[in-house]
Amino acid sequence: MKDEKEMVYRALVDTSMINERRDVHISGLLRIMETMLEEHLLDIRMDNPKMMREENCSWAFLSLCTEILDPVMPGEILTGRTWYSGRKGPLFRRELELCHADGKRAVATSCFSALIDLRNRRIARDREFLERYTLPQHETLIEANSRMAPALAQYREAGRQTVRPSWLDALGHVNNARYGDMIYDQLCLDDSTPARRVRRLELYFVGELHCGEEVALLRRDTEEEISILGLHGKTGDHAFYSRVFF
Numbered sequence: 001m002k003d004e005k006e007m008v009y010r011a012l013v014d015t016s017m018i019n020e021r022r023d024v025h026i027s028g029l030l031r032i033m034e035t036m037l038e039e040h041l042l043d044i045r046m047d048n049p050k051m052m053r054e055e056n057c058s059w060a061f062l063s064l065c066t067e068i069l070d071p072v073m074p075g076e077i078l079t080g081r082t083w084y085s086g087r088k089g090p091l092f093r094r095e096l097e098l099c100h101a102d103g104k105r106a107v108a109t110s111c112f113s114a115l116i117d118l119r120n121r122r123i124a125r126d127r128e129f130l131e132r133y134t135l136p137q138h139e140t141l142i143e144a145n146s147r148m149a150p151a152l153a154q155y156r157e158a159g160r161q162t163v164r165p166s167w168l169d170a171l172g173h174v175n176n177a178r179y180g181d182m183i184y185d186q187l188c189l190d191d192s193t194p195a196r197r198v199r200r201l202e203l204y205f206v207g208e209l210h211c212g213e214e215v216a217l218l219r220r221d222t223e224e225e226i227s228i229l230g231l232h233g234k235t236g237d238h239a240f241y242s243r244v245f246f
Contacts, residue, residue, distance in 0.1 A: 004083040005138060007043060009036045011078045011098065018074045019193045026201060026244075027180035029066065033096055033109060034176055036080045046133060048170070057115045057124055061176055062091065063204040064111035065144035068197075072098070072106050084135040088146075090114050090125045092133075095141045110144035121208070148204045148241045150220075150229055158186060158219035160233060163209050173208040183228045183242050186219060196246035204241040207232060215239060 017028025041047040041059070048058050072078060078098040086093045091112050098107040115124040115133065124130065161182060169175040183203070187194040209215060214233030219226065224246065230239040 004040075004044070004135065005081060007040060007081065009039055009080045009082075011036055011080055013072050013074055013076045013078060015074045021193045021197075022071070022073065023193070023197050024068065024072050025180070026184045026198065027177040029068075029107065029201075030177040030180045032078070032080075032098065033064075033066075033107075036096065037082060037094075040082050044135075051115070052118065055115075056118050058118060058171060059113050060116045060171075061205055062112045062114055063144070063146050063148075063202070064109055065142060065200070065202045066107060066109040067142055067200045068107055070100065070104060070106045071197075072100075077101070078106060083138045085110070085140045086137055087130070087134055090123050090130060091146050093140070093144075093146075095138070097141060108141040110140055110142050112144070112146040145202075146204075148202065148243070150227065150241055152218070152229070155218035155220045155227070155229060157216060158228070159217045161215050161217065163211050163213045163215065165211050167209075168211055173210055176205075179203060179205070179230075179240055179242070182215070182217065182230065183244065186217060186228050187226060187244060198244055198246065200243075200245040202241075202243040206238040206240055209239050 011032045017025050019025060038047065051057050051059065078100065080096065080098045082094060082096040084092065085095045091114055094111050094113065096109040097105055099105050117124045163174055167174045167178040216231040216233050218229040218231065226244045228242045231237065232239050
């Protein structure tokens with residue numbers, strides 16, 4: 001197989017991904033990266049349709065950490081690359097970078113994912129099976145973790161939302177970019193754009209959200225960051241955590 005790092009992708013930054021201040025929306029950035037990853041997985045024959053059809057499993061994000069190093073502009077065509085950077089047990093780590101036309105890096109991302117057994121919706125842990133999808137390892141880009149442990153007592157409830165049918169993807173749960181919308185809306189409050197430019201996002205997926213569910217949103221503000229947590233409205237179980245740095 002061709003070296004992953006030699007595979008290059010193009011991503012158009014359309015106007016729907018940019019706010020009035022010309023900063024990229026969180027969901028726009030997630031959409032770009034998700035599309036690039038899907039294309040890459042197709043190129044290396046590990047795409048979700050194939051995995052679902054032949055292995056009855058699917059890739060799922062567990063977390064991602066991304067840093068916006070340089071602003072991107074509407075109409076800009078970014079070049080992207082992604083590569084495998086390690087595995088710990090059933091957790092696969094992968095890096096993504098998006099660069100301007102001049103080669104300057106605009107976005108750096110590290111994400112953790114796992115193969116989900118669709119028969120029981122649990123993480124696949126068979127060592128021999130996982131080895132089949134372990135690729136040559138390359139370097140990491142940024143500091144990143146696979147999980148977060150928030151102290152809920154430090155948070156206040158900031159609102160509730162109901163999951164809509166349009167939020168769902170082929171696996172029947174909320175699509176990654178929709179989490180970005182929930183977080184971004186909290187950052188804006190009563191304005192149309194966040195008060196400050198987002199420099200780093202950490203997003204941790206804990207429990208699947210499905211159509212019709214109510215999501216309780218909790219918030220914690222400090223001088224350097226805003227943290228948004230999502231809980232299943234009926235049970236109070238954790239759905240996702242996020243930290244946004246400015």
